[in-house]
Amino acid sequence: MSERKRVQPRQLHAAPSPAGLVLDAQLHLLDRQMLDVDGVPVTTVDDIELSGPEPNEEIPEGTAPPQITALLTGPVLGTRIFGGRPPSSRLIRIPWKVVAGVDTVVTLGVRADSMDASWVERWLRNHVIARIPGGSHEP
């Protein structure tokens, strides 16, 4: 049981408060719905890709902090239930530079049709829904 032993820092200092928006990954980003510029649901945030140091390697002092490069989405339901995570190649990247806002939803500054994340919906629309009589126009 020695590996479960915990040590506690003796003293907590007041945290520095950054001037801009502060985002906690679990609280503000992960599992949030993403809407495109027209308010159309795109997908949800399943993971976050970071720039910067290689994992499990020593970080030299003075290294610039990593930045969020992309929000990732993909088939994570099975791995959440049974453990592990899908290979990176199965995850679809939504670059951070197209994110327009983070609120109760994550708003993107582009249209869903331009993104890989919505290809399943586009394929179903074009190949299945459009073939149903009356399915190719709005009601």
Add this chain to the structure above:
Amino acid sequence: MNLSDMLGSDVLDGAGERLGEVSDVRFALDAGAGQLLSPARLVGIVVSPRTASSFLGYERQEISQPWPVAQLLRWRHRGSFLVLWEDIAVMGSEGVRLRSGFTAYDARLTR
């Protein structure tokens, strides 16, 4: 590197003693928001000594309702602290190791 590699992994201090688990990762946007958001840099990690589960928003200072839930989650996450990026020596799927003499900060969010 993906964030899910790090969330929930063990946090060790410079001497290899276990401090807890990565409960959350904090980012900050330095430039004001224009039409699109500016880059989000990593500020630090929130270390929880007992659980890597989410705070469910109760890390915000002003949230105290419903009272039993707030009390339960605060109790479950008691002893949590924030460690800044400057004090992280190694991070990845094998866990996070801090530099010796790291500084622990209050993890609560003020807004």
